[in-house]
Amino acid sequence: MTNTVNEPTSTTNLDHSGSAALDWSRPRDVLVADTPETDLTFFVSTVRPDGRPHSAGVGAIWVDNALYFVSGPGTRRARNLAANPACAVSVRLRGIDLVLEGDAHRVTDPSTLEQIAAVYRSGGWPASVEGDAFTAPYSAPSAGPAPWHLYRLTLHTAFGVATAAPYGASRWDFTAQ
Template identity: 80%
Template sequence: MTDYMNEPISTRNLDQYGSAELPWSRPRDLLASESPESDLTFFVATVRPDGRPHTAGVGAVWVDDALYFVGGPGTRRSRNLAANPACTVSVRLPGIDLVLEGDAHRVTDPSTLERVATVYRGGGWPASVEGDGLTAPFTAPSAGPPPWHLYRLTLHTAFGVAAAEPHGATRWDFAH
């Protein structure tokens, strides 16, 4: 059983129709069960040096209670994160839309790289560790050449809007 380290320190009900606040376990458990097996598209939004936003679709996985995603070293996403780690990650999960806010930092620890590569392989992307990044025979056309940097999102805030019963809208705040 996973020891959930990213438990919210506060929760706020945002629903205007009287629905109860949603438990964090709902999106967290879906992230754990649906990534990477399901066909989910995650969108990472970063900030350019001039303050303009940049958004890119990425393959992401929830591993050991944290969200990980990749980016080629030369991509706008990676260059933005090197200068400013603040970002959001958005995804439509079964029955709930989710936006995660936080900081994304590059991961170079060999054991974490291998653990995340193993999860990606389980979902059909044949990732392997090469140096301090990940590589594979194929990836998204916009990812740039391998090896790709691996990033871990440190959660600050999350917002969920349930599109299925039980409905509701909730904000979760996390210690960071």
């Protein structure tokens, strides 16, 4: 069962130097403040059908306690997610490196597509909804050609390593034990 409020069900201190566990609000608040206006590079790692990893940069945004990203249906990333939704998303935020693990599923709900397209537009990418996908005059080459599918990450686990004071490292679990 997934924790739908996106607050951790448990926190584990991974720091062995005596620093306290980090609070989930630290990376969450930076995600809220910095996406989509700040130029952040997110990397989505998926699993190929033969078990080998695949990773690619994506333009991701944090909206209403969830991470969203796009991919063209013909990309390796989208084909991998269609076969196995398990993935990890990595990003360097202000003061903390973050890895988010979970399952990414395609979003086709018209109201969610419109909401997320509006957020992307506010950050400078002129996305519009066409059918159950996005179009725009341009996107990152790694996204493949339009249309682009929208994915939402259902968060299971996150790891954070602070790169600024207060230092520390933590694991946050978001699923029922």
